Amino acid sequence: MSSSDITLKDIYIARQRITGIVRKTPLVSSPCLSELVGSSVYLKLESLQETGSFKVRGATNKMLDLTEEQKEQGVVAASTGNHARAVAYMAQKLDIRAKICISKDVPQYRVEAIKKLGAKVILSGHSQDEAMERAFQLVEDQGMTMIHPFDDPAIIAGQGTIGLELLEQLPEIKTVLVPLSGGGLISGIALALKSADPEIRVIGVSMDTSAVMYHSLRAGEPLEMNEEYTIADALLGGIGLNNKYTFRMCQEYLDDTVLVTDDEIADGIAFALKSDHLVVEGAGAVGVAALLRRKKIEVGCKVVVIVSGGNIDLRLLLNIAREHSCRQVNRQLEGQ
Numbered sequence: 320m321s322s323s324d325i326t327l328k329d330i331y332i333a334r335q336r337i338t339g340i341v342r343k344t345p346l347v348s349s350p351c352l353s354e355l356v357g358s359s360v361y362l363k364l365e366s367l368q369e370t371g372s373f374k375v376r377g378a379t380n381k382m383l384d385l386t387e388e389q390k391e392q393g394v395v396a397a398s399t400g401n402h403a404r405a406v407a408y409m410a411q412k413l414d415i416r417a418k419i420c421i422s423k424d425v426p427q428y429r430v431e432a433i434k435k436l437g438a439k440v441i442l443s444g445h446s447q448d449e450a451m452e453r454a455f456q457l458v459e460d461q462g463m464t465m466i467h468p469f470d471d472p473a474i475i476a477g478q479g480t481i482g483l484e485l486l487e488q489l490p491e492i493k494t495v496l497v498p499l500s501g502g503g504l505i506s507g508i509a510l511a512l513k514s515a516d517p518e519i520r521v522i523g524v525s526m527d528t529s530a531v532m533y534h535s536l537r538a539g540e541p542l543e544m545n546e547e548y549t550i551a552d553a554l555l556g557g558i559g560l561n562n563k564y565t566f567r568m569c570q571e572y573l574d575d576t577v578l579v580t581d582d583e584i585a586d587g588i589a590f591a592l593k594s595d596h597l598v599v600e601g602a603g604a605v606g607v608a609a610l611l612r613r614k615k616i617e618v619g620c621k622v623v624v625i626v627s628g629g630n631i632d633l634r635l636l637l638n639i640a641r642e643h644s645c646r647q648v649n650r651q652l653e654g655q
């Protein structure tokens with residue numbers, strides 16, 4: 320692999336390390352989406368992963384790779400929620416001290432979930448980037464190890480284990496739609512899939528507000544952007560102006576990147592609930608949303624959508640469900 324320092328072998332090593340701790344998640348077909356799109360659509364359910372998102376794959380791979388001394392010093396992470404939850408969960412399992420820096424704007428239900436797992440929560444700043452600054456400070460002051468949410472070879476290799484599972488579960492896979500924020504998830508999956516077959520298309524999907532990687536790829540360099548509210552809150556956060564791995568890997572591997580609006584994401588959440596009986600969070604629903612709106616994507620005959628997480632606030636889920644059932648009733652009345 321030319322421009323990256325991460326190889327397929329790292330992903331196989333990651334799989335060996337995390338097997339038995341992290342779930343091999345189901346790949347299920349989605350008959351309704353398949354009919355709509357005219358291709359066979361499958362959903363990879365990382366929403367059913369330990370802690371409710373794929374983040375535990377990378378975090379586990381990284382933490383099992385620490386030296387005894389590093390484990391002794393503890394770990395620190397900054398996160399919008401899912402990465403923090405994964406780090407806190409694994410730290411508790413491995414008996415490692417963990418501090419989690421979180422922006423004050425992260426929804427309360429996410430903060431509570433992390434506290435429950437025994438990690439120390441440090442609220443700081445009003446953006447993911449500010450929380451990250453605080454985390455780096457702790458690395459310097461207290462000698463703790465940073466568990467980066469995406470820009471670290473061990474994290475990317477851990478997320479890449481999803482790609483290995485897909486190759487086994489659906490050897491004929493032609494296209495994969497992957498939620499895209501910092502790019503750790505898509506970089507790992509793309510490396511695994513393209514190593515097997517460079518023809519497999521890898522498409523990133525982001526929300527249309529503050530899609531940092533999307534715009535950075537078009538600018539040819541990492542950009543910084545303001546964060547705006549989105550129901551795909553797990554996709555918030557920059558890629559780092561001094562991004563080391565994921566920007567280059569995205570440049571090298573991605574065939575396309577598309578954007579979806581919050582309304583489209585809400586449709587994706589409601590569709591997954593109604594048609595596939597799945598609880599999916601905003602970030603996890605962007606791929607479904609992209610297919611529903613028939614974004615100009617060349618899907619090929621076998622397409623996989625990575626459903627990256629299921630940690631959604633129950634009230635938000637119920638609101639979306641209610642709104643959708645009302646709209647449906649209205650449509651039926653109009654049709655009469």
Ligand SMILES: *Cc1c(COP(=O)(O)O)cnc(C)c1O
Nearest residue numbers: 401500501502503504602627628
């Ligand atoms: C973190 C996260 C993503 C994005 O992953 P990146 O590696 O930052 O691109 C997507 N979906 C969910 C549910 C997440 O928690």
